[in-house]
Amino acid sequence: MQMGMIGLGRMGGNMVKRLRDGGHTVVGFDMNPDSARDVDSLEALVAALDAPRVVWVMVPAGAATDSTVETLAGLLDAGDIVIDGGNSRYTDDERHAELLAAKGVKFLDCGVSGGVWGAERGYALMVGGEKETFEAVRPLLETLKPEGEYGLVLAGPVGGGHFAKMVHNGIEYGMMQAFGEGFATMMRSEYVDDPAATMVSWRSGSVVASWLLDLFENATKDDPELKNMPPVANESGEAKWMVEAALGLGVPTPATAAALYARQTSRGGADDILRVVTAMRAQFGGHITKIDEIATH
Template sequence: MQIGMIGLGRMGGNMAKRLVAGGHQVVGYDMSPESGRDVDSLEALVAALDAPRVVWVMVPAGKPTDDTITRLGELLEAGDMIVDGGNTRYVDDARHAEELGKLGIRFMDCGVSGGVWGIDRGYALMVGGSKEDFEFMRPIYETLKPNDDYGLVLAGPVGGGHFAKMVHNGIEYGMMQAFGEGFATMVRSELVDDPAAVMTSWKSGSVVGSWLLDLLANAFKDDPTLESMPPVANESGEAKWMIEAALELGVPTPATAAALYARQTSRGGGDDTLRVVSTMRAQFGGHVTKA
């Protein structure tokens, strides 16, 4: 197939390369002249594609995605297809689909997981949209996904792909937090000589074996103590959205919430709270807290 790729960063650029290697024709656009782009504007991108056009949007969620999709709506024609592969909040997908639908432009949302390794391993794709549109896009999806029977699913109607990716990332938060807590516990124990070696041993035969653990074991090779890494973890929003959605659905998510709060605390988000706690302990019990 022929496809336009908007956003040639760490994810979009590698996805474009995997598609080219799979025999597709990719016309790439990025705002950065150093991105290796094929065209220098959205207008040029649309002009370079044959109808019915397929355009994959891989830019940051929020205003950048909104602005890009709005502009594409002005440039594309009825019958063309837009796929939003970024981390857009699922509630925005229905709005995009409705606005584009009035123009006869088809729309799908696709949650993408795989990071910088996806170019070789393939990407896990969680798609939202109609079955008809899914089959139309299948050659692209099949090339991007891993070379086995997994990694691709039509999660549901429009919005379903990003909803599934949101849940996927919430689970990811919890898994990483659990590994971190286990490592920290062993570090502080006199009974474990080499926590890094212990966790690396779990790569084979253990029920907690996973790609996340494999990646952690890779990092241990260069820094078994992880002291070179700052004790700060950012959060990109998906876990927060998942917790909000789960609350609306009446689903308790204590593990995901705890992982999210841990990341927020790591950035100093809990400093003022803890100052209040320390102050009250000192007032009622004379407890002196040392840094």
């Protein structure tokens, strides 16, 4: 098939590589003139594609995606297809679909997982939209997914793909937090001599074996105690959206919420909170915590 890709960063660029290796023709555009783009504007990208066109949007969620979809709505023709493969919030998808539908343009939202390894391993794809539109682009999706039976699903109507990816990322938060807590517990125990090697041993035969453990082994080969890794983890929004959605649906998500708060705390968000707690403890109980004592622990 032929497709246009908007956004040639770490994800988009690797997806283009996998698609081209699979025999598809891809016209790439990125705002960065130093990227490996084929055209220098959205107008040029649309002009380079044969109708009916397929355009994949792989830019940051929010304003960048909104602006790109709005521009495409004015450039594309009825029967064309837009796929949003970024991490947009599922509630944005309905708005984008309605905007494009007014011009006769079809829309799919696609949650993409695979990171920088996707070009080699393939990407897990969670799609939302009409089945007819999904089937029209299936050859592209089949090339992007991993080999084998799994890795591609039509999750539901518009919004379903990004909703599924949101839940996927919430689960990912919880899994990584659990591994981190286990590693930290072993690091502080006299009973485990090599926590990293112990966790790596779980890659075979264990019920917690996973690709995350494979990546953990990569990270600890040269730094088994992860001393060179900063103790700060950013959060990109999906876990927060999942907790909000779950609250609205009456679903308790304590593991996801705890992992989310741990990341926010790592970025210094709890400093003022803990200063208040420490100040109050000092007032009512005389519990004095000195800065130099903290630095030695």
